Amino acid sequence: MTTTPLALRVVGDAWDARRITNHRAALAAYARCDPLADLSRQSFLSHFSFPVAFREHFATPDASIEKAAGSEKGYVGECGADWLFWDIDRGDATEALADASRLVATILATFSEYQAADLLIFLSGGKGFHIGLPLVWRPEPSVDFNAVAKRFCLAVADKAGVVVDQAVYSKTRLFRAPNSRHAKTGRFKRWLPPGEFSRLSVADIFDMAAEPAPFEVPAGPPESPTAEAAWEAAKVATDDHAEARRRFVDDAGGPRLQAATIGVIRGAVDVGERHERLWRAAANLAEFGCPDDLAHALLYEAGLDMGLRPSDVTRQINCGLAKGLAGGARKN
16 A cells, blocks of 8 residues: 555646545546546646645645645645656657657666566657656655656656656646547547557557557566666755755855855746856855865756756756866865
């Protein structure tokens, strides 16, 4: 039994009324095209699942954050997942298909215990693709589970050279439900057979998506030491970031930094300024003698939150640290 059995479900537009449901049962219902899933309309399930205590938060209004009853707003508690998904949406279906194929190949090469049949591959209903991985090592739910999931998934996407939507790793993010209808295109979020995926054209896939189709939710391999090790590495890095942020932002040492640097750490950056602001923040940290590992712990997550690829984040931080060192003010 999972300790986070609950999910948010929305039938209709993403801003319509939320309901609480059982995550596994809902996924299974959509997979088998259960009439109760109401596949003629678009539907959403939360990417992550929540403990029973989530019901109280959902039902309780909170005037301090303008939260009404029946809302997930302001939830900061635990979450977990049976599956993690990558969301690829390039705007061009042919390019998105090429990225999805490359990502699938990278997942299977990186986590050798998995076979293609262990993954869930969908056309999103629009022009993108969703790739799912079952978490067979059963990571423990936590308040930062979604942050670890984000770091884990983005590392794989970066290795594949694929840009994915980072917003799907927000704690209460809604994700289009399998076999549900896309309101704009009329196509369904269609399951694609992993064994045939590499041979399908966009035209083939769009034809298949004209109607929903039942599929079996795979159990995955009995275990995956490679994926579990990657998850643990992502968890350690996430914990390091949280501690680094506490030390430099919340403690007395933080105010001596430039306001812009603290803004980066807190995520207050406009899209057009991302690379330069991250670079300048790293240089500013170096000027105050910040060790490399602490600078990366402080800024890496912030860089990801800006929407930069992991390799771009690392490069900008390293360049900024080098600039700070070259300026001669850095302490060893």
